[in-house]
Amino acid sequence: SSExxxxxxVSVPLEQTVTITCQGDSLSTYSANWYQQKPGQAxxxxxxxxxxxxxxxxxxxxxSSSGNTASLTITGAxxxxxxxxxxxxxxNSGGHYVFGTGTEVTVL
Amino acid sequence: xxxxxxxxxxxxxPGESLRISCTASGYNFDSxxxxxxxxxSGKGPEYMGIVYPSDTYARYSPSFxxxxxxxxxxxxxxxxxxxxxxxxxxxxxYYCVRRTGSGWNFYFDSWGQGTxxxxxx
Numbered sequence: 001s002s003e004x005x006x007x008x009x010v011s012v013p014l015e016q017t018v019t020i021t022c023q024g025d026s027l028s029t030y031s032a033n034w035y036q037q038k039p040g041q042a043x044x045x046x047x048x049x050x051x052x053x054x055x056x057x058x059x060x061x062x063x064s065s066s067g068n069t070a071s072l073t074i075t076g077a078x079x080x081x082x083x084x085x086x087x088x089x090x091x092n093s094g095g096h097y098v099f100g101t102g103t104e105v106t107v108l
Numbered sequence: 109x110x111x112x113x114x115x116x117x118x119x120x121x122p123g124e125s126l127r128i129s130c131t132a133s134g135y136n137f138d139s140x141x142x143x144x145x146x147x148x149s150g151k152g153p154e155y156m157g158i159v160y161p162s163d164t165y166a167r168y169s170p171s172f173x174x175x176x177x178x179x180x181x182x183x184x185x186x187x188x189x190x191x192x193x194x195x196x197x198x199x200x201x202y203y204c205v206r207r208t209g210s211g212w213n214f215y216f217d218s219w220g221q222g223t224x225x226x227x228x229x
Binding site: 101 | 153154155158214215222
C-alpha cells in the first residue's frame with residue numbers, strides 16, 4: 001500500500017483554480033514531485049523539488065509544501081489538464097521511492 | 109533529446125519466463141539510474157527497483173525483491189526487467205524511467221512508452 005495519500009477525485013470549472021494534496025510522513029523530510037497521466041499515455045513530470053517546473057510545463061502549474069503535505073495547484077485550469085495526477089517521493093525508510101494513490105482531475 | 113524506447117507488448121502463460129527491454133539514447137547512459145515502474149490496470153504507478161548502469165548495481169523495492177531481476181547492458185545502453193516464472197498477477201504495463209536529481213530529492217524525468225504484459229492461460 002502507498003505511503004502517500006491523495007484524494008481520489010476532484011473537479012474544477014474551466015479556467016478556475018484547483019489544488020490537489022498529497023500526505024505522507026516522508027514528505028516532512030523529502031520533497032514531492034508530481035506527474036500527470038492522460039489515458040493510454042505514460043506519466044509526465046510536471047513539478048519537481050516541490051515547486052519547480054520542467055521545461056515545457058505551463059506556468060499555471062505550481063507547487064508548495066507544508067509539514068507532511070505537498071500540494072499541486074492549477075491556476076486557470078484548461079481542458080487539456082484533465083488527467084490523473086500522482087505525487088512521488090521517497091518512502092518512510094528513505095531507501096526507495098513511492099507514488100501517491102492518485103487524483104483524477106476533471107475539468108468541467 | 110532523451111529517449112527511452114521499450115520493447116513491445118507481450119502475451120505469456122503462467123510459469124513462463126520473460127525479459128523486457130528499455131533502450132536509452134540522447135544522454136550519457138552511465139550517468140543516470142534507471143528504474144522500473146509497474147502500473148496495473150486502473151491503478152497508480154508502483155516503484156519496483158532501480159539499477160545504476162555504470163556499475164550494474166541494482167536494488168529492489170521490498171515488494172518486488174526476489175520477484176524480478178533488473179539488469180543492464182552498457183554496450184547497448186539497454187536496461188532489462190526479467191521474470192523467471194510469471195503469474196497472472198504480473199499482468200500490467202511496465203515503464204522504464206530515468207532518475208534525475210541530487211541530494212535529498214530524486215525524481216523521474218523521462219519515461220519509456222510502456223510495455224504491456226499480459227499473463228493468461
